[in-house]
Structure formats: C-alpha cells, structure tokens
Amino acid sequence: MDLNDLIKKNVMSYGADLCAVADLSTAQEELHAAYGHCFDGLTRGVSFGVYLPFRVVEELLEHPTHTYLAYYDIANALINEIGLRLHNDLLKMGYEAYPIPASQRTGAKNGSIFSHRMAAQLSGLGWIGKSCALVTKEVGPRLRLGTVLTNAPLTPGTPAENLCGDCTLCTDSCPAQAILGRPFDEREDLSLRFDFHKCDAYLTETRQTFGKRICGRCIAVCRFGRPEKNQ
Numbered sequence: 001m002d003l004n005d006l007i008k009k010n011v012m013s014y015g016a017d018l019c020a021v022a023d024l025s026t027a028q029e030e031l032h033a034a035y036g037h038c039f040d041g042l043t044r045g046v047s048f049g050v051y052l053p054f055r056v057v058e059e060l061l062e063h064p065t066h067t068y069l070a071y072y073d074i075a076n077a078l079i080n081e082i083g084l085r086l087h088n089d090l091l092k093m094g095y096e097a098y099p100i101p102a103s104q105r106t107g108a109k110n111g112s113i114f115s116h117r118m119a120a121q122l123s124g125l126g127w128i129g130k131s132c133a134l135v136t137k138e139v140g141p142r143l144r145l146g147t148v149l150t151n152a153p154l155t156p157g158t159p160a161e162n163l164c165g166d167c168t169l170c171t172d173s174c175p176a177q178a179i180l181g182r183p184f185d186e187r188e189d190l191s192l193r194f195d196f197h198k199c200d201a202y203l204t205e206t207r208q209t210f211g212k213r214i215c216g217r218c219i220a221v222c223r224f225g226r227p228e229k230n231q
C-alpha cells in the first residue's frame with residue numbers, strides 16, 4: 001500500500017468521513033503572511049472532515065439548539081483525536097508533523113492556529129462558499145474539519161471547482177446581512193466577502209436570548225448535501 005493510501009485508510013478508520021492531501025507549498029506567501037515561519041518545511045496538509053448530523057443542523061433554520069452545540073463539541077473532540085493519532089503514526093514512520101486542533105466558535109475569525117478551510121480547499125475536499133465555510137459535494141458545509149501538517153512525501157489532491165454559481169441561499173438567510181454574496185477569491189481580503197462584525201454582533205445577541213453564541217443558518221441552508229435536492 002502506498003503512503004497516501006495508508007494515511008487515508010488510517011484517518012478513515014479513526015472516524016473521519018472524508019480525507020485528502022493539500023500541497024501547502026503553493027500557498028507559502030499567504031502562510032508566511034498569516035503565521036510567519038513556524039510551519040516552514042511542513043509542505044503537506046492532511047485534511048479530513050467529520051460529518052455533523054443533518055437533521056440536527058437543519059433545526060438551526062428555526063432556532064438555536066443545545067443539541068447542535070453538543071454535536072459540535074463531539075465532532076471537535078473526534079477531530080482532535082484523529083489529528084493526534086495521525087500525528088503519532090507519521091512520527092513513528094520518521095516524519096515531522098503538527099496536528100492543528102479543531103477550531104472553535106468565534107464568528108468569522110477562524111478560532112484556529114491554522115486555517116483548516118485553506119488546507120481543505122487546497123486538498124480538493126471542497127471549495128470555500130459565499131458563506132466562507134468549506135462546502136463539500138457530499139454534505140455541503142455540515143462537517144467539522146481537521147488538519148495535520150507534515151513533511152511526509154504525500155501526493156496532493158487538486159483544488160475543487162467552486163460550485164456556488166448564482167446561489168444566494170446563504171446570503172439571503174443570514175439574519176445579520178454579514179454574507180456579502182461575493183464568490184471566494186484567495187487574492188481578495190475576507191472583508192470583501194464577509195462582515196465579521198455583523199456576524200459577531202448577531203452571535204452576541206443570541207447569547208443574550210439563548211445563553212450561547214450560536215447561529216449556523218448559513219450552514220443549514222446550503223443547497224449542497226441536502227438529501228432531497230442534492231446538487
């Protein structure tokens with residue numbers, strides 16, 4: 001079995017639903033600008049996803065739920081476990097690796113030490129949608145992402161085509177008008193596509209009414225991954 005197949009087999013056996021490899025050397029400029037040189041030499045990112053329960057996410061279209069928050073934490077814990085186990089596998093094979101912990105709910109500002117979305121997009125797991133979430137053909141944005149950076153000589157995947165097209169579902173459903181409707185372009189600043197302050201203010205409002213910062217309507221509404229009208 002070649003190294004790619006072995007890594008993917010292990011990651012899936014640890015509980016991931018999707019797995020692909022990103023070539024991070026193609027994004028060195030952005031990585032240096034965002035993180036300095038702390039990840040230098042780790043030119044591959046093993047990107048993986050854990051699905052969230054569709055019906056639980058769907059309920060967010062009506063109101064925030066504690067069920068969603070519970071599964072968010074469960075998926076994050078699984079992501080962290082998969083990341084650590086993969087890191088340890090790579091270490092035992094003689095490679096360097098750095099497991100990136102699952103990001104936390106912090107509005108549009110990615111609460112992570114490394115962009116899982118960037119790695120997932122470069123790997124071909126999905127594309128960055130107008131909602132700024134990673135969108136997959138399989139389940140849309142209803143998943144949590146993990147990444148392990150490594151110097152293992154893995155063969156990378158190809159970035160996926162952006163299939164948002166003329167869709168405006170997430171833009172129209174955002175109660176804060178935070179999604180500006182502009183397609184993802186890695187050369188442009190995030191602020192052209194997303195008003196972080198509006199999303200953040202809305203999440204703070206929900207804390208006052210519900211007790212927790214939660215929304216997720218832009219995730220629940222996405223047309224990709226909906227069982228009845230997938231595509």
Ligand code: SF4
Nearest residue numbers: 174176199215216218
């Ligand atoms: S739908 Fe909710 S979570 Fe999504 S951008 Fe708007 S306010 Fe933020």
Ligand code: SF4
Nearest residue numbers: 129130164167170222
């Ligand atoms: S709802 Fe539509 S525009 Fe928004 S991310 Fe999904 S496919 Fe793209």
